[in-house]
Amino acid sequence: MSYTTNESDDGIMPKDHTDSPSAEEACSGGNLMEVGPLKKGPWTSAEDAILVDYVNKHGEGNWNAVQKHSGLSRCGKSCRLRWANHLRPDLKKGAFTQEEEQCIIELHARMGNKWARMASELPGRTDNEIKNYWNTRIKRRQRAGLPIYPPEVCQQRLDESQESQNMSTFLAGHIHPDLSQTNNFEIPAVEFKNFGLKQGFTSYSPTLLDVPARSMLTQGIGSSHNYYFMYPPMHPSKRLRESDTVFPDLNGCVSNALPAFNQYEYEDSASEKVAQPFGLSSPYDPDLNANDPTLLVGAPFTPIFGNSTLVAGAHLLPHCLHLSLVDTLIQSPPNEQTKSECLSPRNSGLLEAVLYESRMLKSSKNNSSLQASNTSVVPGDVVDNSPLNLCETGWEVYGDPISPLGHSAASVFSEYTPISGSSSDEPMSVETMPGRKVYLEAVDRVSTQYGGKKAISNQMDFSRPDALLGLDWFGHGTEQW
DNA sequence: AAGAATTTCAACCGCCAGCTC
DNA sequence: TGAGCTGGCGGTTGAAATTCT
Incomplete structure (x- = not known):
């Protein structure tokens, strides 16, 4: 729509001032207003006054x-929007405070x-x-070639993920059968509400539990999109509204699952819209797996947060099967065939992945300590390609569009592939946050997956610790938001 | 000073879920 | 049970404001 300042009685009027049926239709949800x-x-202001008056009365x-x-x-709709965004008395005007920005x-x-x-x-x-x-x-940070999230946020999310992982592992191993027969495995959304500034941010750990089953089904199975699986x-x-999506656990119980993972698209320098890597990679992607074994470091359904193989397994295992798959599950119980197929790059089946994940759960439990030890890398060290490496599993493979270790990590690394001070041929490790390093070579791979047209000029030098750690994240240092 | 580029932000759009009838 | 209505959400648009060259 284009607006022109038309000094009519009402003041500014849009060019298309709209009496068009389509506009009415859009506004009224399909029915034309009388x-x-x-x-x-x-x-x-006159309209505002009318609206305020009306709301005050009614x-x-x-x-x-x-x-x-x-x-x-x-x-x-327009009235609601105007009220909610501008006329509500409890609205706080002005710029965001630093605290709010952090929040x-x-x-x-x-x-x-x-x-x-x-x-x-x-x-x-x-x-x-x-x-x-x-x-x-x-946008500003992207242009500046800066990571989206402060490293401390990434770290925090990692820690929370670890906690979540532990809890999930516990749940996976300790769910009472009676409980699993009921619908009680729902995590109420209210848990994630009202964690205000004063209380810190502790609760919301997007895990696979949060992923709508339909998303998995529609995209995960047979999806040809790298990283688009989830x-x-x-x-x-x-x-967001798929909290009613049912997720039977392996005992057949049906549970609600929280929605959470979110789409995030970004535009690269070529104005080319690409789907941002999601929290889970598609381990079944032929190209991915065939070309780079290191990208297989996590088990299928391993989500975003670093060593969250366990997270995925633990959450997914009891929940993340769409109801429509229950029959399949019943009719096709897990077997060795399934297992082998899970490992096949050609296999993009959700169910198999779930089952695979359940199997991975046990082993990954044992590996968690190793993961932890592998993540503490002294500067100058090179992170090995071990599947147990937390950083690579979390940052390289999984691009969560919404989380520090998912979207931010992935997007940061995919969008801001470093060039300065390093050879593109040479695998480069960099400590992106205390004790955590990633291979930038792998990052490049992720980056080029989206067309390879990443803004080379729009990149930061990740080899410089100050590039990531020395910034005042809220623009009060050298880098402005 | 002027034009271009960029940023900001209000408003719109399409879609969806829940409710009602 | 299904259609219609309503409210809500997230993405997008584009005019105005601001900054840059």
């Missing part, structure tokens, strides 16, 4: 009635693009505001 043409574009909600009763030529970053690390949920944890701020803030900052091009809001 009343005349609906106005679009910027709100005037309260929020029933937004379509606003038009009918107040004479506003605005659709209900947003951490919330985004936990939630991804769940602006509404983030807004609910930032009193007085709207989802739109947060979304705008995030997008502009991200990152379907479906509408994010759809995923």
Whole structure:
């Protein structure tokens, strides 16, 4: 839409001022309003006054009635939006404080693009505001070749992931059969709400439990998209509302699962939209696996957070089967055939992966200590390619679009492939956060997976610790947001 | 000073889930 | 049970404002 300042009685009017049926349709959810043409574009103060007056008298909600009763030529949606984003009395105006910025970053690390949920944890701020803030900052950082998340956030998410992993491992091994027969394995979304600034950010660990089964099914099986396995091009809001998706555990119980993982698209320097690697890689991708064994370091369904092989297994194992797969599961119980197929690059079946993961669970338990030891690398060391290497599993393979070790890690590394001070031919390790290093060679591989047109000029030198660690993340140092 | 480039942000759009009838 | 309505969400757009050259 293009706006022109048309000094009509109302003030600024959009060019298409809209009486177009399509606009009405969009606004009213498909049904045309009985009343005349609906106005679009910027709100005037007169309109604001009408809306405020109406809400004061009648309260929020029933937004379509606003038009009918107040004479506003605005659709209900528009009224709701205007109220929520600008007229609400409890809105906090002005720039985000540093504390809020920190909060947003951490919330985004936990939630991804769940602006509404983030807004609910930032009193007085709207989802739109947060979304705008995030997008502009991200763009800025992307242009500057800087990582999206502060290393401490990454570290925090790693730690939380570790905790989650431990808990999940516990659950996987200790779920009482009676419990599994019920629907009690749901984790209420409320758990993740209202973790305000004062309380820190501890709860939301996007794990596979959070991944809508449909996403897996629609994209995971037979998907030809590298890294797209858990990152379907479906509408994010759809995923968000898939908490009713049922996830039977291996005992046949059906559980709800939290949605969480989120889509995040970014635009590279060539304005080429690419799907950001999602939290899980597709270990079955032929190219991936064939070309690079190191990219197989995690078990199938291994999600984003570093050594989270366990996380995936633990969460996924009891939950992440779509109901439609239950029959399949029953009819085709796991067997050795399944196992071998799981390891086949050609096999992109979800179920097999789940079963595989369950098997991996035991062994990975034993490996966790090794993982931990492998992640502490003294500067100058080179991280080995061991599947147990936390960093590589977490940062290299899995691109979570929403989390420090997923999206940020992956996106950071895929978007900001370092060049300065290093040879592109030479595997380069870099300590991206205390005790954690990654192979940049592998990063390059991830990067080029999306067309290889990454902005070489738009890259930071990851070999410089200050590039990642020396920055004031909120733009109060050398680098501005 | 002027034009270009970039940033900001309000508003729109399409989709979806829940509710009601 | 299904259609229609409503509200909510996340992504996108584009005018205005700001910064850069």
